[in-house]
Amino acid sequence: MGALRFLALLLFAASLGAAPAQAERRVALVIGNSAYKSVPRLANPVNDAGLVGGMFKKAGFDFVDTKLDLSVVDMRKALREFGAKARDADVAVIYYAGHGIELDGNNYLIPIDAALETDTDVFDETFPLDRVLFAIEPAKQLRLVILDACRDNPFAKTMKRTVASRAIGRGLAKIEPTSPNTMIAFAAKAGSTASDGDSRNSPFSTALVERLPTPGLDLRKAFGFVRDDVLKNTGYKQEPYVYGSLGGDDVPLIPAKPTAVGPQANPQDAIRRDYELALQLGSREVWTAFLAQYPDGFYASLAKGQLSRIGVEEARAAAAEKAKQAEDEKTRLATERANKAEQDKAAAAAKAAENAKLAAEKARQTEETKAAAAEQRRKEAEAAVAKALADKLAAETAFADKIASDVAAKQAAEKKEHGGEQKLAAVAPTAIQTSLSPQEKAKLLQSELRRVGCLAIAADGDWNASSQRSLTMFNKYASTNLDTKVASFDALDAVKSKPGRVCPLTCERGFRADGNACIKIACRIGFRVNDDNVCERIPDRKPVGTRDDSKKRDEQRKQAESAPATPQATGQIICGMAGCRPVKKGCRLVRGNGQHTGGALQVGASNIEVCD
Numbered sequence: 001m002g003a004l005r006f007l008a009l010l011l012f013a014a015s016l017g018a019a020p021a022q023a024e025r026r027v028a029l030v031i032g033n034s035a036y037k038s039v040p041r042l043a044n045p046v047n048d049a050g051l052v053g054g055m056f057k058k059a060g061f062d063f064v065d066t067k068l069d070l071s072v073v074d075m076r077k078a079l080r081e082f083g084a085k086a087r088d089a090d091v092a093v094i095y096y097a098g099h100g101i102e103l104d105g106n107n108y109l110i111p112i113d114a115a116l117e118t119d120t121d122v123f124d125e126t127f128p129l130d131r132v133l134f135a136i137e138p139a140k141q142l143r144l145v146i147l148d149a150c151r152d153n154p155f156a157k158t159m160k161r162t163v164a165s166r167a168i169g170r171g172l173a174k175i176e177p178t179s180p181n182t183m184i185a186f187a188a189k190a191g192s193t194a195s196d197g198d199s200r201n202s203p204f205s206t207a208l209v210e211r212l213p214t215p216g217l218d219l220r221k222a223f224g225f226v227r228d229d230v231l232k233n234t235g236y237k238q239e240p241y242v243y244g245s246l247g248g249d250d251v252p253l254i255p256a257k258p259t260a261v262g263p264q265a266n267p268q269d270a271i272r273r274d275y276e277l278a279l280q281l282g283s284r285e286v287w288t289a290f291l292a293q294y295p296d297g298f299y300a301s302l303a304k305g306q307l308s309r310i311g312v313e314e315a316r317a318a319a320a321e322k323a324k325q326a327e328d329e330k331t332r333l334a335t336e337r338a339n340k341a342e343q344d345k346a347a348a349a350a351k352a353a354e355n356a357k358l359a360a361e362k363a364r365q366t367e368e369t370k371a372a373a374a375e376q377r378r379k380e381a382e383a384a385v386a387k388a389l390a391d392k393l394a395a396e397t398a399f400a401d402k403i404a405s406d407v408a409a410k411q412a413a414e415k416k417e418h419g420g421e422q423k424l425a426a427v428a429p430t431a432i433q434t435s436l437s438p439q440e441k442a443k444l445l446q447s448e449l450r451r452v453g454c455l456a457i458a459a460d461g462d463w464n465a466s467s468q469r470s471l472t473m474f475n476k477y478a479s480t481n482l483d484t485k486v487a488s489f490d491a492l493d494a495v496k497s498k499p500g501r502v503c504p505l506t507c508e509r510g511f512r513a514d515g516n517a518c519i520k521i522a523c524r525i526g527f528r529v530n531d532d533n534v535c536e537r538i539p540d541r542k543p544v545g546t547r548d549d550s551k552k553r554d555e556q557r558k559q560a561e562s563a564p565a566t567p568q569a570t571g572q573i574i575c576g577m578a579g580c581r582p583v584k585k586g587c588r589l590v591r592g593n594g595q596h597t598g599g600a601l602q603v604g605a606s607n608i609e610v611c612d
Contacts (some may be wrong), residue, residue: 216256
């Protein structure tokens with residue numbers, strides 16, 4: 001008995017560990033704001049919202065609400081209604097594409113009717129990011145906010161500052177969520193801006209729909225792939241960033257594709273196995289132990305029926321035994337020729353015992369019929385459950401296969417479209433030249449030059465000196481001789497034929513090229529990066545005068561000024577018979593004794609040179 005109970009406990013624990021998790025309820029709100037009233041219209045947010053909303057629907061979300069061009073009133077209503085949906089959800093996601101602004105370190109999302117004439121209008125006409133986080137906070141397992149709102153903000157250029165020290169940042173500010181299991185994904189790193197790209201959708205949203213729906217792929221790894229794709233497609237100018245943290249378990253947007261269908265797919269399998277084991281043993285002790293382990297549920301009701309059947313069988317056996325004993329007693333009295341009263345009494349007891357035996361047998365047959373019917377219902381219920389689980393797993397498998405086939409079809413279509421363009425350009429360049437304007441042709445060539453790393457500016461269709469220099473660089477490193485003065489289809493074909501980077505990566509001072517990225521040069525302590533991007537030793541500083549040295553110089557100057565003057569030449573001239581000459585250094589003229597020497601300068605008296 002103890003061994004059976006221990007086995008039942010083991011089987012029950014195994015069933016709890018092996019049973020799959022219940023299906024998660026996932027909800028999403030997608031907002032795309034393009035038609036701004038006070039600033040120029042944005043081209044991509046509405047397109048991006050439609051693309052991302054479709055991704056959530058294909059991913060099997062229970063609720064996806066896509067809202068376009070929301071005013072402040074509509075945006076408030078959408079967040080309020082979605083907050084109610086998030087209360088019953090395990091996973092809640094909000095995607096926003098449009099303008100955002102950072103003010104004093106806080107992030108705000110901008111509705112289409114915002115004017116933002118002054119910085120204080122931000123508090124009245126926009127929505128703080130905290131309000132968005134509040135809407136998804138009730139979700140039980142995962143809260144995810146995706147912001148494609150790091151564009152260059154035109155509101156900041158015209159907005160009047162009421163406080164001169166108020167800071168309005170470039171892009172959005174870094175944020176650390178306070179709620180657990182919360183992630184915030186920015187299209188560009190804090191303090192930088194995102195690009196809308198040259199196509200219908202932004203590089204960020206394109207990478208999102210490519211990576212996030214991968215079955216079984218953890219979100220952290222998926223956003224890592226998104227980062228790599230956006231960096232590559234923007235020439236390493238835009239780096240998406242994720243803030244927040246999750247636990248140790250993988251958190252995929254789409255569950256992994258089921259690999260096998262086995263008996264563990266039914267969470268009732270462990271109870272069923274224990275029931276069948278008890279059914280084989282069929283004793284009162286076994287069924288009592290089963291009901292102690294599983295007191296409620298479908299199999300508990302069956303066990304109670306089996307226990308009742310055993311009770312009826314025990315009563316029937318006891319009645320049969322009592323009837324046999326009564327019949328034996330009647331026969332013994334008749335054999336011993338007992339008195340008539342005793343024989344009559346024994347006969348009555350035997351008849352009553354026989355009646356009781358018949359009633360017990362009838363009750364046993366009734367219970368047997370009930371037990372057989374219950375077993376039939378059990379088998380039918382188990383078959384129905386097994387079929388439902390098989391259908392569910394088949395549907396999940398078909399859905400995962402459809403997602404995989406959609407991704408493969410999309411990649412094949414893009415490859416086919418790209419190849420078709422090349423073939424068309426090679427076979428019928430004249431037809432294409434007549435259908436494309438020079439600006440469109442230049443823009444195509446510029447886009448390809450950006451892809452191979454020869455052009456740093458955006459593809460705008462203006463074939464200027466910068467574009468010509470980029471094609472000259474391509475000629476140099478690709479060993480071609482294309483005409484750089486015009487954007488030709490020959491040049492477009494030549495650039496398209498290169499699968500990867502052609503022109504070397506040029507990095508700013510202090511950085512060096514490492515593959516397709518610029519990394520900062522790190523010098524040892526005591527060294528610095530010079531103008532040639534080489535680490536050189538920092539020269540020792542020359543000693544400078546201290547306050548004590550200046551005091552010493554002042555004292556020396558004062559002593560020199562107070563010292564007696566050194567005898568200098570007086571500038572006097574003495575004349576004699578031999579002529580005139582300057583008075584010697586250290587000597588002077590004094591009036592003589594009144595004799596005349598005949599010198600022209602000694603009129604009336606003689607001057608004598610006296611030397612001390």
